[in-house]
Amino acid sequence: MTIISLVMPYYRNPGQLSLQYAEMTRWSEKAKAQIEVVIVDDGSPEPAVDVERPEGLPDLRIYRVLEDRPWWQHGCRNIGAHEAVGPWLLLTDIDHVLTAEAADALLKRLGRLDAGTAYFLHRIEADTGLPTLNAKGKMKPHPNSFVMTRGLYWRVGGYDEDYCGQYGTDGLFKTRLFATAKEGFLKKVPLVRYWRDIVPDANTATLPRKEGRKPGEREAVAIRKAAEGRADQIVTLSQEYERAL
Numbered sequence: 001m002t003i004i005s006l007v008m009p010y011y012r013n014p015g016q017l018s019l020q021y022a023e024m025t026r027w028s029e030k031a032k033a034q035i036e037v038v039i040v041d042d043g044s045p046e047p048a049v050d051v052e053r054p055e056g057l058p059d060l061r062i063y064r065v066l067e068d069r070p071w072w073q074h075g076c077r078n079i080g081a082h083e084a085v086g087p088w089l090l091l092t093d094i095d096h097v098l099t100a101e102a103a104d105a106l107l108k109r110l111g112r113l114d115a116g117t118a119y120f121l122h123r124i125e126a127d128t129g130l131p132t133l134n135a136k137g138k139m140k141p142h143p144n145s146f147v148m149t150r151g152l153y154w155r156v157g158g159y160d161e162d163y164c165g166q167y168g169t170d171g172l173f174k175t176r177l178f179a180t181a182k183e184g185f186l187k188k189v190p191l192v193r194y195w196r197d198i199v200p201d202a203n204t205a206t207l208p209r210k211e212g213r214k215p216g217e218r219e220a221v222a223i224r225k226a227a228e229g230r231a232d233q234i235v236t237l238s239q240e241y242e243r244a245l
Contacts, residue, residue, distance in 0.1 A: 002036045004088040007080030009073040011042040013094050014051045015201045025056040031103040032058040040076035043068030049244040062245035074159035078236045081153050092145040095202040096191040106189045118148040119184035126194045144170045157234035
């Protein structure tokens with residue numbers, strides 16, 4: 001029985017997805033029975049469904065957004081959370097890997113987690129196996145990976161797709177999340193972070209990031225929403241998509 005759904009967006013990451021699959025085959029039988037995987041392809045020219053799938057994977061579904069729009073990964077998270085069947089969600093990016101050991105550790109913790117709390121996860125570096133640290137030498141979790149209930153996700157409202165298409169709007173969701181939820185940290189449940197020096201397509205390399213931001217773009221969306229009387233409206237599931245697997 002599925003008790004937690006692992007939700008990941010995908011965009012032109014076949015090598016990294018292959019690495020994800022290889023690790024998932026190592027999951028224990030209990031983890032494979034209790035964790036489903038929901039991958040949402042962001043209209044990628046190299047579709048996720050075309051990546052070879054080895055034997056021994058957990059329950060897996062792939063959805064595909066029908067139009068390739070830049071930086072629609074938050075909309076993909078909304079689709080994944082909508083289609084998930086587990087009462088709990090683990091939302092992360094494709095360059096962060098849940099190892100077999102971490103999957104078992106997560107399942108052991110789930111029964112003691114608070115439904116009103118959103119949890120960050122411990123993070124370690126793929127090349128060294130050491131924790132990711134911030135400038136002060138303290139553990140630095142991935143700011144966009146969370147464990148929470150599906151009910152909490154939708155109580156917060158999901159990611160506002162009016163802001164999709166811009167890089168770096170994760171903080172807007174996080175602000176709303178922790179206005180509703182308590183903040184937790186799963187220190188003993190690590191995600192392993194890969195980057196393009198290890199796997200060339202570990203994360204998106206074909207779109208501009210911070211250097212592509214237009215000054216005032218985010219503020220312009222907020223002004224437009226307010227002018228339309230939609231300042232507090234959260235737009236979700238606005239893109240057409242289909243099940244690919």
